[in-house]
Amino acid sequence: MKLLFELSRTGRGQDLLPLSDVPACEFGGELLRQAPPRLPEISEVDLERHYTELAKQTHGVNDGFYPLGSCTMKYNPHINEDMAALNGFTGIHPLQDENSAQGCLEVMYRTEQLLNEITGMDAMTFQPAAGAHGEYTGLMLIRAYHLSRNDTARTKIIVPDSAHGTNPASAAMAGFTVVSVPSNAQGGVDLEALKAAAGSDTAGLMLTNPNTLGLFDPNILEITRIVHEAGGLNYYDGANLNAVMGHVRPGDMGFDCVHLNLHKTFSTPHGGGGPGSGPVGCKKFLDEFLPEPRVVRDEGGALRFACPEHTLGKVRSFYGNFLVAVRALTYITVLGKEGIPEASETAVLNANYMMHKLKGHYDVAYDAACMHEFVLTLEKLKQETGVSAMDAAKRLLDFGMHPPTMYFPLIVHEALMIEPTETESRETLDRAVQVFLDILEEAKTDPEKLHEAPHTCPIGRPDEVGAARNPVLKYEFA
Amino acid sequence: MANIPTELRYTKSHEWLKTEGGLSVIGLTQFAVDALGDIVFIGLPEVGDEVKAGASFADVESVKAVSDVFSPVSGKVVEVNEELPDSPEKLNEDPYGAWLIKVEAAGESEELLDAAAYEKVCAEEEA
């Protein structure tokens, strides 16, 4: 397919702006750029067709089943988009006087109240623009807390070996050293290893529960207690909150702060990699450290921005990805007190249903009831047939399915991590199971077909090694 | 089983070492290179940098993984293999020819293994 720059023809273009209606101001030549940027010159119709063609080469949730583990690719309701597109939100300047933006402040205030209740927290900030950004912010809260007590020896963050890569990376960014603890035979946190790791240098623990294996750690209360008794705080990575909404709350499990991924759990679309939103909630004793500003209600009932007394500062300009919060608020408003827990239990049901149907054909990494996702290991299949997790994943593309997350978590070999979400019907799940079984059959009879997959996509497997060895990162103009 | 030349010495972290003209020549073993897969980038130190026994002095990237390279000896880098950054594939093709750095060693070194002992380390890791 041609690039925008290859479609460009000198003199073409669109008449979007008038010429200036006031005298031209003078800039000294030393202030001006030497040559105009080589932006494409394209008519509106050609531009539209370019993107329509690109859209055809993109698979979204609306195109088909998207069981990408840990990413919660649920359906994104249209009403969310309509609400986020209201002029009364999109046309509001972030530096308008608070009195003229009470609706925006109320979106933030109301969403905060709802999410506090869902997570069992007391206060929340919407500044973080994505999950990893939320992790960083949460860890900065933990850091600020210890420093406020002059407890400067707490420099270590404990992270299980099954954690997302963002966890250790965020801890390092927040200035901590990472201590990795192994998983036990059941896939949970090894309590003895945790006890050995926790001590007077422990700043906190970062935990995803259910974890990346899709397992709810039954020792969760013991885990958070061990860390608290060592003087550390517990951070809940909300990446997998979609399993437990309305059934159990991080705040009740002993967590002190939490980040959520509104673009996963609360049905806002992922946009091909963002914008997301990673609000961070915390218990009362941490709220004085939250980024500024926060939204509070004053005595007269109006909403105001306020700066927490010992704020850790800002992690982003303004108030975060506001329109993403509008979408999340719309979603929670529709689902309400029954719909939220029902969404979670259906997500768990769908995962268990799929796992049940695949078990006995594929190896499950940890043979236990799962939560909202489960992990297959194709290690044995690879030994027997040469067909890898990658081959199976690529073959799924031929059946119009987005593959599961591959090769993660790192502690499982040849892993495929499947998260169906609650917004898939039984027929979709049954069909997906059938595709998985067909691929298994193919692995035994025609492995070559899998090594060569996909066969029906716009491109075949790309040369990633070549791309990394000789990086071509922009169009080279003739 | 990966090729393990008998004339070299090895570390448990999969570096090889030989002495040549008074200098320590350091590279990555075939076992390590095979585990990484197609190497796409090698980050090397500069001539004049100090390296420390047991500390990382370089990193090697494949598409899906990255690995630190640890120095078996302490000392000063006197030469780096300038070819590698532009042709990282040489490391895949000939790991024992594609040395990374030459070091003027000053004393202390990591525990070094002979080929037979190193072969055992590899066998254990594969199991």
Place this chain on the structure above:
Amino acid sequence: MGSYLPSTHSERREMLREIGLDSFEELYRDVPESVRLKSLSIPEGVSEMEAAAQISALADKNTRYRTIFRGAGAYDHYIPAIVKSVTSKEEFLTAYTPYQAEISQGVLQSIFEYQTQICELTGMDVSNASVYDGAVAAAEAALMCQERKKTGVILPDTVDPQVIEVVKTYCGSRSVPVTVLKTKDHALDADTLKAALTPETACVYVQSPNFYGVIEDTTALAEAAHLSQARFIMAANPISLGLLKTPGECGADIAVGEGQPLGMPLSFGGPYLGYMACKKELMRKLPGRIVGETSDKNGARCYVLTLQAREQHIRREKASSNICSNEALCAMTASVYLAAMGPEGLRRAARNSADHAHYLAERLNGLKGFELKSDKPFFNEFLTACPVDPALLQAHLDKEGILGPLPVEGGLLWCCTEKNTKDKIDRLVEIVKEAAGE
């Protein structure tokens, strides 16, 4: 109650039985009894129609100004109709990060095109696929420059105060010293910078046009930084780059900025877009996703996420940044915007914005008490004195649906774009006169 579950309750019961369970509670058997939630204390769900009414009522509570003379980091530019049309395409909207290149060529190619456009705008060699916003781009750029022996960032007080705050947060947690230089006349002069530079300084960060609209003497500042072996990071409003000297031409090593003016509505502060580009030698230090060109097994040109070994999912605690999700759809917005505008359209946006701002400055400068606070060249923002209570001035403007200048320390910060046409400026000046009692 609303719901997006396709399966009915009885279907779900059947599925439950099929996996050998009797109740939905059993799905949560690993959750300790003592912490199982009985019921969520939030309102009951409602139909789509009711939800739409509730949320729209909130939107209606806001004052939506028809004319905006306020910038300070968020700019009211004209957004071509095609921008929203393209970025609403459901394939783009509902896709995840393009890990599976075979079914993600649309997103990947659009990011590759975006990277090319950002390099063209800034005069840099390499762009990433975006970060969260301009402030985070600034912080990430500062961290990119830190080395074992050179650590520390210098930036003047003419940088957007929010950017300074975010840089301080990010650098603080990594023990990177941040020095904020006091300036005279709302611009940093090279001598002040030279006096502050030390051999340890890793980088200098300058915004131009700066927070007060002034075009900084970036070439001299870059020279000063380089003399001290420090990197030079330049932030620019991307619209200004339709006209003004590029960061590359100024000698910058890294160019960053807030991409919101490129087709994103004000949206009360977000989603916005942080753009980040650098010289080739810094390529492997650039954080975030990067798309590269390659070929598939049949030799066809295609695009993939590349240089991934820099990133957190591989390098974990050794990664230079933790960024994962970025602002992909906003990057696409910027890319469509730039493609629709073309070089001439972008030039007009820059030209009109600057011309309008200069016309307004001249009109205000003629009013008693609204003198310009600086005689340095500016782009589309400028600072004037303020002889009246800013709240009183805004109260006058409110009556005609105008959002006036931002009150800042030292006066009023005004802003124009191509949307602030002559008749709107003339009317504004009339009201300002009234408010000032002239």
